[in-house]
Amino acid sequence: MTLAELENFLSRWGKERYRARQVSRWIYQRFAEDFMAMTDLSKSFREELSRECLISSPPAERVETSSDGTEKFLFRLEDGETVESVLIPEEDRRTLCISSQVGCALRCGFCATGAMGFRRNMTSAEIVHQVCFALKRLAEKRERLTNVVFMGMGEPLENAREVSKTIAILLSQFGFGISGKRVTVSTAGVVPAMLALAEEFPVSFAVSINAPTDALRSALMPVNRKYPLKELVTVMKSIPLRSDRKVTAEYVLLGGVNDSEKDACGLARLLKGARVKVNLIPYNAHEHGDFTSPSGETVNRFRDVLLAAGIQAITRERRGGDIRAACGQLRGAAQAKTP
Ligand code: SF4
Numbered sequence: 001m002t003l004a005e006l007e008n009f010l011s012r013w014g015k016e017r018y019r020a021r022q023v024s025r026w027i028y029q030r031f032a033e034d035f036m037a038m039t040d041l042s043k044s045f046r047e048e049l050s051r052e053c054l055i056s057s058p059p060a061e062r063v064e065t066s067s068d069g070t071e072k073f074l075f076r077l078e079d080g081e082t083v084e085s086v087l088i089p090e091e092d093r094r095t096l097c098i099s100s101q102v103g104c105a106l107r108c109g110f111c112a113t114g115a116m117g118f119r120r121n122m123t124s125a126e127i128v129h130q131v132c133f134a135l136k137r138l139a140e141k142r143e144r145l146t147n148v149v150f151m152g153m154g155e156p157l158e159n160a161r162e163v164s165k166t167i168a169i170l171l172s173q174f175g176f177g178i179s180g181k182r183v184t185v186s187t188a189g190v191v192p193a194m195l196a197l198a199e200e201f202p203v204s205f206a207v208s209i210n211a212p213t214d215a216l217r218s219a220l221m222p223v224n225r226k227y228p229l230k231e232l233v234t235v236m237k238s239i240p241l242r243s244d245r246k247v248t249a250e251y252v253l254l255g256g257v258n259d260s261e262k263d264a265c266g267l268a269r270l271l272k273g274a275r276v277k278v279n280l281i282p283y284n285a286h287e288h289g290d291f292t293s294p295s296g297e298t299v300n301r302f303r304d305v306l307l308a309a310g311i312q313a314i315t316r317e318r319r320g321g322d323i324r325a326a327c328g329q330l331r332g333a334a335q336a337k338t339p
Contacts, residue, residue, distance in 0.1 A: 002124075002165050002168045002169055002172070002175075003020055003021065003024050003168075003169075003172055003174050003175065004168075005165075006020040006023060006024055007020040010023070013048065015045070019041070019045070020174075021174045022038070022040060022041060023038065023041070023049070024172070024174040024175060025174055026038045027055060027132075028128075028132070028169060028172075028174070028175045028176050029174075029175075029176075029177070031057075031132060031135065031136050031139075032055065033055055033057050034050075034055070035049040035050045035053065035055070036050060056078075056125060056129065057129060057132060057133070058075065058076070058129075059133075060073035060074060060075055060133060061074050061075065061076045061082070062074040062333075064323040064325070065323070066319070066320040066321070066322050066323045066325060067322055068319055068320065069089045070086060070087065070088050070089070070319045070320030070323070070325050071086070071087045071137075071320075071325075072084055072085075072086050072087075072320060072323050072324070072325040073085050073086075073087070073130070073133060073134075074332065074333060075126075075129070075130065075133075076333075077102070077122070077126055079120075081102040081119055081120065081332070082102075082332035082333040083099040083102055083122065083126070083130075083152070083153050083332050084099060084152060084153060084325075084330045084331070084332050085097060085098045085099055085130040085133075085134065085152050086152065086319075086320055086325045086330070087134050087137070087138075088319050088320070089143075092146075093146045093147055094134075094138055094143055094144065094145050094146050094147070095146065095147040095148070095149060096130070096131060096134045096145055096147070096148050096149070097149050097151045097152050098127060098130045098131065098148060098149070098150060098151075098152045099122065099127070099130065099152035099153035099154055099330065099332075100121075100122055100127055100150055100152070100153070100154040100155075100156040100159050100162070100163050100166075101118065101119075101120070101121050101122055101153060101154025101155065101156075101158065101159050102118075102119040102120050102121075102122060102153065102154070102332065103116040103117050103118045103119040103120075103153065103154070104116070104117075104118055104153065104154045104155055104158075105117070105118035105155070105158065106155050106158070106188050106221070106222065106223045107222055108188060108208070108210075108220060108221045108222075108223075109219070109220045109221070109289070109291075110210075110220065110252050110254060110283060110289055110291055110328055111289075111328045112286045112288045112289065112324075112328060112329050112330060112331040113153040113154065113328075113330055113331060115288035115289070115331075116331060116332075121154075121158075121159040121162060122154070122159065122162060123162055124162040124163075124165035124166045124169070127162060127163065127166045128166055128169055130152075131145070131148060131166075131170065131176060135176070145176075145178070146182060147182045147183070147184070148170060148178060148182065148183050148184075149183075149184040149186060149206075150163065150183075150184065150185045150186055151184070151186040151206070151327070152330055153330045153331070153332065155187065155188055155190060155223075156185050156186070156187060157185070157187045157190035157193035157194060157197065158190060158193075160190075160193045160196070160197065163185070163197075164197065164200060164201075167183060167185075167197075167200075167201050167203060168201075170183055171183065171201065171203075180201055180202035180203045180204070181202070181203075181204055181242075181245065182204075183201075183203045183204065184203065184204040184205070184206050184248070185197060185203055185204070185205055185206070186205075186206040186207075186208065186250065187205065187206070187207055187208065188208045188221055188223045189207055189208065189209075189221075189223055189224070189227050189232045190223070190227065191227040191231055191232060191235050194207075194235050194239070195235055195238070195239070198239045198240060199240070202242075204245065204247075204248070205236075205239055205247050205248065206247070206248035206249075206250050206279070207232065207236055207247060207248070207249055207250065208221070208250045208252070209229075209232075209249045209250060209251050209267070209270075209271075210250070210251055210252050210254075210258060211224075211229075211258050211263070212258075212263050212264075212265075212266025212267045212269070212270055213229070213266060214228045214229050216257075216258060216263075217229060220254075220257075220258070229270060233270060233271065233274060236249070236274050236276065237273065237274050237275075241275060245275075246275045246276055246277045246312070247274070247275060247276050247277075248276065248277055248278075248279050249271060249274075249276045249277070249278045249279070250278075250279045250281060251267065251278055251279065251280050251281065252281045252282075252283055252327070252328065253280055253281065253282050253283060253293070253294045253298070253299055253302060254283050254291040254292070254294070255283065255291065255292035255293055255294040255295075255298070256292070256294075257291065259294040259298050259299070259302055260302075261301060261302070261305055263302070264301070264302045264305035264306055265305060265309075267306065268305060268306055268309035268311055271311055272309075276311065276312075277311075277312040277313070277314070278306055278311055278312065278313040278314075279313075279314060279316050280299060280302060280303055280313060280314065280315045280316065281315075281316045281327050281328075282294055282299055282315070282318070283328070284318060284321055284326040284327055284328050284329050286324065286328065286329045286331075288331070289328075299315055300315075303315055
């Protein structure tokens with residue numbers, strides 16, 4: 001529950017508003033798993049909460065650790081579905097990549113989640129739980145979570161209501177208290193929901209572009225038929241940004257498909273005038289895709305074309321590839337999609 005929901009809920013019991021703030025802090029900041037542990041609440045209130053409410057905090061069913069320190073967590077949801085999140089340690093950062101849907105309906109051709117098809121939206125409780133779990137794990141090592149990215153399984157803006165509730169909890173000073181600039185929503189380009197979310201929260205956006213033309217993008221990402229590149233780039237330009245911020249344009253480089261110098265020139269033309277930085281992501285192979293990863297030389301050439309055109313571009317370091325935790329590889333414990 002967001003703070004507002006908790007206030008509404010407890011007001012029906014005749015409780016004062018500050019009670020909601022107390023409960024919220026216990027859950028999101030002190031990770032209480034039992035209402036009886038909330039010792040600044042009266043015993044009768046704690047008993048009432050225990051009778052009527054549930055704090056759900058199941059442990060990860062599987063934890064895998066990559067040779068580079070990246071950790072992947074598999075969570076089994078109440079209906080037996082599974083999702084994954086990934087915790088990526090860097091020198092001065094701890095980034096958690098979370099899932100927002102079981103599977104995904106958008107079926108981008110290079111993505112293992114897309115190959116599963118769509119199973120269902122996650123609830124805000126299920127999305128938030130991934131954050132609670134990672135925070136507790138980091139707290140044991142006296143480490144702090146610095147960034148949360150909606151780049152796991154699913155298209156967050158196809159589950160905008162639950163994602164929006166999750167962001168409210170992430171940003172609230174009575175929730176996780178994370179700054180909006182450290183929360184990134186990655187989207188394949190669900191245009192109307194992008195604008196609505198940008199108006200609601202000061203979060204960062206990463207937009208998955210992956211092709212310089214509509215023909216190629218539609219072949220790789222069917223969502224492009226609904227929201228073509230021109231519309232998408234127009235929205236990217238209109239997202240309200242602080243002067244020191246940029247929208248991230250993500251570009252998965254697929255060997256021999258979208259990685260030529262001509263493609264790079266096309267991308268530079270497309271993004272001209274937009275406040276963007278480009279993240280180049282060499283394709284991470286998985287058994288559900290037929291693409292190959294380009295050579296390091298091809299990646300560098302592509303990046304240099306963008307830099308020469310005055311566009312900030314970096315190549316994203318591959319993390320967690322040995323445990324299938326890299327970008328585009330998440331799939332939970334999914335079997336083949338049932339009809
Ligand atoms: S890349 Fe994102 S939007 Fe596309 S299929 Fe995968 S999870 Fe869905």
